[in-house]
Amino acid sequence: MTIKDSTLMSQADSKSKKSMNPVIILLLVVLAAVLMTYFLDSGKFERNGKLIVPGTYQVLEKSVSPVNLINIYPQKEAAHAVSLLDALVSIPEAINKQSGMIFMVLFIGGMFGVLNKVGAIETGLERMLSATKGNVYILVPAMMIIFSMGSTFMGMAKEYLLVIPMVVAMANRMGMSSLIGLAIVAIPVKVGYLASITNPYALSIAQPLVGVPVFSGMGMRIFVYVVLMIIGILYVLRSIKKEAKNNTIEMSWDSAKLPTRHTWVLLTLAVGIGFLVYASQTWHWKYNELSAYYLSLGILFAIVGGLTANETVDAFVSGMKKVLIAGVLIGLATAVAILLSKGQILDTIIHSLASVVGENNSNLAAYGMFFSQLLIDVAIPSTSGQAAVTMPILGPLGQLAGVDPHTTVLAFLMGNGATNIITPTSSGLLIFLATAQVGWGQWARYIFPFFLIIILCAMAFLSLSLAVYG
Template identity: 55%
Template sequence: MSKTKIDLHEQEAEARESVDAIKAEARSNTTNPIVILLGILLLAMVLTYVIDSGAFQREGKLVVPGSFEVIEKDRSLSSLFAIPGSDEGADAAAARPVSLVGTLMAIPEGLSRSSGLIFMVLIIGGMFGILTRSGAIDAGLERLLSVFKGNMYVLVPGLMVVFSAGSSFLGLASEYLLVIPIMAALSERLGMSRIIGLAVVTVSVKVGYLTSVTNPIPLTIAQPLVGLQIFSGAGFRFACYLVFLIVGIAFMMVMVRRAGFSRTDVVEFSVERLSPRHMLSLLALVVGVGILVYASNRWHWHHDALSAYYIGLSLVLAALSGLGASEAANAFVFGMKKVLMASVLIGVATAVSVVLADGLVLDTVVNSLTNMVGGGGPVLAAQGMFVSQLLLDFLIPSTSGQAAVSMPILGPIGQLSGVPAQTTVLAFLFGNGLTNMLTPTSGTLLAYLATAQVGWGRWARFIFPLWVIFSIIAMVLLTIAVEIGF
């Protein structure tokens, strides 16, 4: 058969796969996540009309406690149809609600602001398209499962300890995007849903960020703002880490069993040795992940640098795969197509914060949430901090961004209400970590869902029981922290 005919057959197979995916999505009773996010975006627009506009004074990115002032706002219906930038002669000190046109313009603005993460997700999708086309992923999974005899009751706890430790001690999160497609494929190979493999990674990462024993991303911002030495209090946070990790592993064991996995089932796995090309491809992937973890922590790589690294790794994997240049390029593009929709969702999610910021209501929400904290003694104040962070994280899903906005306010409130500074930081960590496990406005969570090809609605139903359990545990641990003077 000629090369042209082979390419035509491959394109026809890809087209059939895409059509089948579209039909499956159409048959699904779940609401498309873009509909959910657009609804949240419209709600954000409405809030700019309902909620007073206001602003804190800032020193750099940090707010000055007690400096909040309400800003006069025109709530007339004419604002609903206003075109941004058309009122150049208006009072610069006044505020205006966000119009319909402004809300639509927030979407491309959100795409622009999230472009680094979006491009990174697309490139990772393309890279795994190459690995999948070469057969290295399937062969590697088959070999791995044959070694462990397909025992998820051994694999899941071991992997969750490793993944969660990377997050809690080093702050790894986006680095695990490389691992998620492999875990999702592993779950499918054992006859379970892709969501199981996704959850093994995601729950581990969230356990790590909830406790952040030495996670530099939140601690280097949050702790100095309340007068603490960076990384201090690691002992109690490590105890919290063990509690959340044990509960998280137990939850996943239950979900694995409910998914139909049983040690009594006989699953045949290939025991053949990997081919040299497959061995080299998988070795390059493992070494690539190791270099990525070291370099991103050593030189603090951000999205642009990470994307460039993934492009280079993709070229290496394409060369090792034995695929021709055109076939490797086609595989890369096809892999990108699978995560295209979710990449758009990341931009729409960012548009929510754009609308709230343009309407000058974000600081008002922060001020209102912090005003409810402080009364009723230190235990209730700590719980109030936790709840305020849960709600605030929906609007500011960035861990470092939320720390910069909320900690200068919560620190003095904690002092006045008798909440120790370490407990104030702990309330921030718990609230931020828990909301990011569930909220559709979290770009990182949407990136995880994209690479695993799992819808947000389906994920929310799966993870909500654990979210409730973790919330209860967080409130208990905060009470203990106050009582022991942590």
């Protein structure tokens, strides 16, 4: 690495360190939730089970005093402004409540740790590069499709960090900038999250919270994936055409046959994804079953990949550490919902949003959900954390406005994914930028037109989803 390269990497790392930790952001959201219980009316809807009965909202009387903020005694009133002690207690309460979800996320991370240790994905990518012989119109679309499949089916994102330097180097050898190399990886990964065909990080959390089976409504998400991938590929190829002097270049990639073990690992992964979809749809697996499945896959990858017991455990624990922050964010996000519920202002928020949107205007409601997610994602870029905060609100809001739960989930996916492709508060994006040695300003200027295209497409997708699901 040259001195210039080291300087660029140090600058990128410095920018990443200066960004606010998402835990701090969510702690501020927790504090905001406490204050909201003092400034918003308490109220409630009548419910039929978990479903809100429209038109039944009523305001509740409550005593609001600044003294309540430092109250150290449990408050027995039906409606009350919560204290700082309530806020602290809500955090372990939330972690306990969402323990199944948190362990599922940790086991997903462990599974990916084992998969990365085996090295099958990286080797398979290298053989694919050799097969295309450097033809940019075959090479780039093929790579983007493979990267997108990992994110849209399995929720992979940071797992591509080791791939980014290789793709950037390939782009440089073809006469293109590091920005294009980053785009070849980042755009399909973000599009994969936008569609989330079977992405467990998004769907295993968001869909149960609105009362639909995990991975249901897949047809619409496949359509979203195909359309956005076509647009994404064309966007990158257009950029390449501007930069590259020669669109077809012969390169000396390793053309050796894919190792037998890696072939079997990749086949196991493909079969595992298919069975996951079938089992979740057929047996309605919950968090405990999903956690056990991801643990089993990790062990299976290790056996097929030839890892020792120690290597497997080390890789699994290392993978869990990488996603530990997601578990913390889920706990903090759920604490917000608990505080809103204790202060009995959650129904007030739902009622206010429904009043603005209109209970019978499903199109306007769907668009409102999408744009609200765009804004919320700036403060809470975590997909799982944002789902835990917003789905309990958007689900009932969708019911009141006549929006099907699958469209509500789609609005969440579109809003969360669109902002994450450009927002500087996204730790995942900043890590991508640092690895590729690309500045955020440079990336923002490049990706902004694509960001606008996503917004327009998202509105069209939501209208189509309303027509399909009613």
